[in-house]
Amino acid sequence: MTLGDFVVYANYFVLTYFLVINAVYLVLYAISFAEIADYVRRDVFSGLSELFASNYAPPATIVVPAYNEEATIVDSVRSFLTLHYPLHEVVVVNDGSKDETLNVLIREFDLHESDQPVRLQLETAEITGVYASPTERLVVVDKANGGKSDALNAGICAAQYPLVCCMDADIILEEDALLRIARPLVESGSVAAVGGIVRVANGSRFEKGRIIEPKTPRKALPNFQIVEYLRAFIAVRTAWSRLNCLLIISGAFGMFRRRDVIAAGGYASDTVGEDMELVTRMHRVLRENDRMYKISFVPDPVAWTEVPESLRVLGRQRNRWHRGLIDTLFRHRKMLFNPRYGAVGVLGMPYFFLFEFLGPVVELAGYVAFAAGLFLGVINLPFAIAFFLAAIGLGVLLSTAAVFLEELRLERYPRWRDLLKLTFYGILENFGYRQINTLWRALAIVSFARKNTEWGAMERKGFDEGEADGGIKYTPGKDEKRAETAPETVREPTRRSE
Template sequence: MNWLELQTAAADAIVWIAYACFIIVALRNVISLAQLLVAAWVFATRVKPGEGARDLWNRYADLAMPITVIAPAYNEELSIVQSVKALLALEYPEHEVIVVNDGSKDDTLGQLVRSFGMEETSRTQIAELQQTRIRATYRSRRYPNLLVVDKENGRKADAANAGIGFARTPLVCVIDADSIIEPDGLLRAAEPFMYDDGRLIAVGGAIRIANGCTIKGGSLQKIGISKSLVPRFQTVEYLRAFLMNRVANAHTNTLMLISGAFGLFRRSTLVEMGGYRHDTVGEDLELVVRMHRHMRDREREYRMAFVPDIVCWTEAPAALDGLDNQRKRWQQGALETLQCHRGMIFNPRYGRIGMLAMPQIVLEDIIGPPAELLGYLVLPAAALLGLLDPMMALAFFFVSVVFGCVLSLGTLALEEQQLRRTPTATDLVRIGIAAVIENFGYRQINLWYRLQGIRRFMKKDSTWAAVPRVGFGKG
């Protein structure tokens, strides 16, 4: 091949790459637009304004199935007491709280023992799902529905499994110890189980950013937004994820993720599956994908639900270094799940999960991030070199950045119309501005973090990168 032929081949390759990047990004946005439209239709026709806790209590108190709330905790000495008080105060007819101290190196266990009058007791596990040793169990003298399990460190999945093994109730709620459930959250989550025909196995709820909110005594006192841009950008991301993606996917029976910060599950299904996997950093995604696989392999009818007005508040990374760790871990966990369950992809045996939901994860987590980031480089370069019509580069900018702004603003409008969780018009404008400017820098930085997550997956790096916390009300 001579030099001219080599130049021609290189130019053709650049053009093909440019077109491929454009098509992939456009396809992702078309799917997102379809999800936004489905979510809007669901809100308009199916989801009625949420009833108050008292109305729910009066209607369902006699039907409410007992629930065990499982809170894995690691080095939470600064907030564990207030968090447990909030869990004990949840408005629900019958619930037990199991705090699993996952080998904390600080005084988490001591704080629990002193603050709640804990004394060592013997509690037999119904199912031994964890891989590490249980050191002791403690029962509160003042709160008979509070149990503390002290165990060797094994990470969150192992701690959750230990709690599931000690639970005695038909439903279990797994949450992060540093998250805050609104007082009526359990009632709203359990409502779908109250009129279920036995097919419902899991319910998810919306996760919102607590940065900027006023938190006292382990409960939300006032909704606010962060003064920092990084948490504001994440507020927009979470709105898209929970009010657009989750609502649409639940409606089409393709819900693939129930957040690890809050999820309600039928305990018997979790035990039958062996609980959470220990060898992935994305245990929440893997669990739900495996639930689909487990039920379809056994040809059982089942469903999973999403209730958008269940709200769990969580602290988001306040700076880019914490966001870096979080997003790399999320990306790595998605790839580990896809590798483990690759046999489901485009497999008609798994119905719409295999033919639609799993390929969508492939598009979002394998093909999409590199294609979009490459597109920002290749299309302008190809246009400058005369290999591509400049209008093509402009069209790529439109389908990636401008279309991204439209989707974010559409989701914000949906939230304001249906749930109205943004406290003031000024805050709504601030979030709206964040929805626009996140597409100019923040979005591209996130793509880079996701590429780093792919690199971690390729290197089989299983180290746990912690996300720095500044505490509720400080970010």
């Protein structure tokens, strides 16, 4: 076989791969479109206000891990305490902060040491104190630093209620978000966990911990990420939920039945993708125990988060997300193509392995093979056009379709100017931004092979009274270099997310 023949075969292989993966995406989009249309139609008769006023909603605990959050923790806790829900408490876990996080909470909420027991049903670092507010349903657990997963486990142990909502300290929730994310758990006892949508806060206006006006940001990089998040949550995650093989509930905003999280062993502390790993392990444990269950995603309980505004910070984030994905797939590889695990084994795991894990390798190889084919003169014009349409054209279609699905069904961005801007970025991202993301993810495979477990330092400007244009914040590990909590894994070209 000559070099030219090898290059030709390589190009045909990559073209076939692109066609297959985009065909899968189109099927997922079709399922998501039908599911969201049905969800919006049912939501009109959902009786959300009646649910709020009734006694049918089980009480819930919001678990908030915090590390060095003194600047924003008071406003965040106040916003969580005032969410619309019949009965809920907030458990803040101070994960060995080195700043005044604990003292600020004690002072602002008049906290006193409490003898409330913490049921240590999960392994955590040493708990050094428990504080409670005399006027609010607020508990603060003070503990030695153990990382975000360890802090979440401590909060789940301290929770008094059957539903636990795990989220980041710097997330902004819409007022009815807790009620909306709990609704599937209220409606069916077989639902074990629910994920809500995470949206990009950069550019939007906020006041007193509430969003006033959703807007797109001025800078390009956050706009690219808005399109990604729309693909990830609305256009793809909805479909996986419908098929009951959703493997990711964003670490930034998800609700679980406390008993099922504990039965699965809680969050793993030795991974950088703790959100995906927990959900995948829950699938595995529930299947192995022959439980009839559902892990769901609902598109309207909204959490707003700031995203990176520099390539340096974003690259570190995406590298970590992809390493977390790989780690989860390898930990639970026995589920791959295993019919014992139902749709998760025969659909979800193969998809993530073939298209998420290996996708960046094949895509980069495709670009190299295509360039080599042009250089050697072994690629004709019809093939070049087909390759371009498969690699770029369908990516444009999928990105713009996600934006229009948002407008037609959810209408979160009220201004046409914002939708036109997002459509423009949905087209533009396929010419450079997507390729950079592919490179980051390919490099993450190398990092994983070298056993790199760092989170990477991240930055956040924080929510101002007005417009938010920021980065990322939270130090979830024992190492001070770890300084971010991610909304979720995001896949190019379709997809955070935690």
